Amino acid sequence: MSFGATLLVLLVATPAAYYVARFRFPGRMIFLFLVLITQMLQPTVLAIGLYQEFSSWQGYMSWVALILVNGAFNLAFAVWIMQAFFASVPKEVDEAALIDGAGRLQTMFKISLPLVWPGIVTAIVFVFVNTWNEYAAAFVLVQDNSLQPLTVAMPRFLGMYIRDWQYLFTTAVVAIVPVIILFAMIEKRLIGGLTAGAVK
Numbered sequence: 001m002s003f004g005a006t007l008l009v010l011l012v013a014t015p016a017a018y019y020v021a022r023f024r025f026p027g028r029m030i031f032l033f034l035v036l037i038t039q040m041l042q043p044t045v046l047a048i049g050l051y052q053e054f055s056s057w058q059g060y061m062s063w064v065a066l067i068l069v070n071g072a073f074n075l076a077f078a079v080w081i082m083q084a085f086f087a088s089v090p091k092e093v094d095e096a097a098l099i100d101g102a103g104r105l106q107t108m109f110k111i112s113l114p115l116v117w118p119g120i121v122t123a124i125v126f127v128f129v130n131t132w133n134e135y136a137a138a139f140v141l142v143q144d145n146s147l148q149p150l151t152v153a154m155p156r157f158l159g160m161y162i163r164d165w166q167y168l169f170t171t172a173v174v175a176i177v178p179v180i181i182l183f184a185m186i187e188k189r190l191i192g193g194l195t196a197g198a199v200k
Contacts, residue, residue: 001063001149002131002178005070009127012071013078014120018108020079021086022094032083038076043069043137051140062142066149069141070131077130078123085119086112121186129179150175 020028043050054065089112097107113120135151142148150171157168 001066001070002128004063004067005074005131006124006128008067008071009074009078010120010124013075013082013123014113015108017079017082018086018112021083022091032080035076035080041073043073043134043140047136047140050137054141057141058143062144062147066138066141069137070134073134073137074127074130078127081123081126082116082119085116089115125182125186128182132175132179 020032050069054062054069057065093111093115094107097111098104102110133151134149138149138152142152145153154168154171154175157164157171
């Protein structure tokens with residue numbers, strides 16, 4: 001689920017961030033302000049609306065709903081981060097590629113993306129971790145116990161009279177492993193992205 005939401009955010013946020021960084025269109029600053037405002041909304045606030053909208057999505061379709069919801073909640077954050085990195089790349093780089101005959105999409109994928117890769121990795125990590133740790137939307141949307149993510153399933157080990165600590169701690173370790181593996185794989189890129197973002 002976290003991988004699906006992260007991939008969805010990456011596919012949508014990358015061209016959106018590139019467009020916002022490269023083109024000056026009417027209402028651009030208002031758009032960026034609205035993007036920032038959306039980060040004030042939490043899944044808890046929209047729990048009732050989310051349930052009414054997706055309550056008919058049962059079984060594995062509830063995972064599709066969860067991917068869409070998590071993607072929507074993390075999209076603005078990813079756009080905000082990546083557009084800052086795209087904006088740091090001189091426009092002359094894109095213009096040189098366009099003069100040489102490259103199209104706009106080709107310029108974005110082959111010229112700009114490699115230059116802002118640390119920023120994209122930073123966005124990927126933050127989106128993945130936010131989605132992996134998400135509780136409220138998963139609790140509301142996924143009703144089938146066999147399909148619930150770990151964040152929702154873990155509290156079931158803490159009953160009113162029984163505490164299954166061994167299962168709880170084992171599940172906690174399992175929940176931590178994917179994040180550790182992801183960080184180990186892209187540690188250098190992530191640190192480079194965070195360092196670059198600190199001095200912009």
